[in-house]
Amino acid sequence: MSPRHVLVVDDDDSIREVARMTLELVGGWQVSVASSGAEAWQKVRELRPDAMLLDVMMPGMDGPTTLQRMREDPDTPDVPVIMMTAKDVPMEQRRELGLAGLIAKPFDPLTLSDQVSEILGWSA
Template sequence: MPLQKILHVEDDESIRVIVEMALVDIAGFTLTSCDSGSEAINTLEHFTPDLILLDAMMPGMDGLQTLNAIQKLPQCQGIPVVFMTARIQQQEKQEYLTAGAIAVIEKPFDPMSLGDELETLFQDHVSATR
């Protein structure tokens, strides 16, 4: 099963632009971007991604609160979530993984390899859940 559709949740517009270039222009994925956790929840009512790329620190709903809300949506059961954060303390990383994320990517990230990294994480997740 190939990775095709990604939902990206990030409050920083400059990072959204870089991620869009990395995932759409370079990697060829279909990408829907949201600037907040609440927008992501609303978007998930009519868009079902293969993977969710989620910023950890956002105003309003932070990443963990957003993940918690996503996990309550029946149509989102089993969709892998990858956190992206500049704060990558081991304790925080473990908190994201314990909450249900499959991985944590550190900012700054390499735009040239982000698509490949997400594809690998997605395929590893698919293989592990079979």
């Protein structure tokens, strides 16, 4: 079985790199990255990842807008999305967006892959 493929989307280079490294090294997954909502939307269409970690606050197209566009696009798969944010997202908005879960920033790199696995129900 091929490794899980996760798309990490964040406008902060260091957060993107730390998440990529930990998910590859600790989780053993294939990881792609995007630095904006527009880039993420395009990569989801091209790569068809198993899941996406999506930053809430980004310039241009923010996380919620990116997710809304993905859900409205018939060519975009129904990829499970975990939002990463330093702010709380109300439960009602989480349901409206169809989020799989939420990870608080700053996250612990050593437990990130475990958090993602737990949220998505992936066995270790």
